[in-house]
Amino acid sequence: ESKLFMSTKDTLVRAFMAGAILGLAAFFAISVITFTGNLLIGSLLFPVGFIMLY
Template sequence: MSYVNPAELVAKMVDAGAAKAFMSTRDTIIRAFMAGAILALAAAFAVTVTCRPDSRSSAHCSSRSGSACCICWGSTC
């Protein structure tokens, strides 16, 4: 990756901010929904990977509060 002068970086950041400030309401709403969808997918995959109800009896389980899901930090859980 090449080096970017701080002044050039600031100029590009200001230009990007100005472009976003003058973006239409429709485009802003579409981008907001798309960002929310990506965040929801990431959260769903994170819960799918870390939430294993059958691991509640494991000694490596970090939560035994009676919830339906427990997050395990070790690879053996």
């Protein structure tokens, strides 16, 4: 319900920040995959971005 009463400006700022956090999580996961060569570690680290959004 609280999101229903937020201003448009606040909604856009939160959406931008959420996209930036997910972008950083993707960059981090790809960097880990590149440097270690292990796909499993990178794929396990990507959900950290979703956890940070919560």
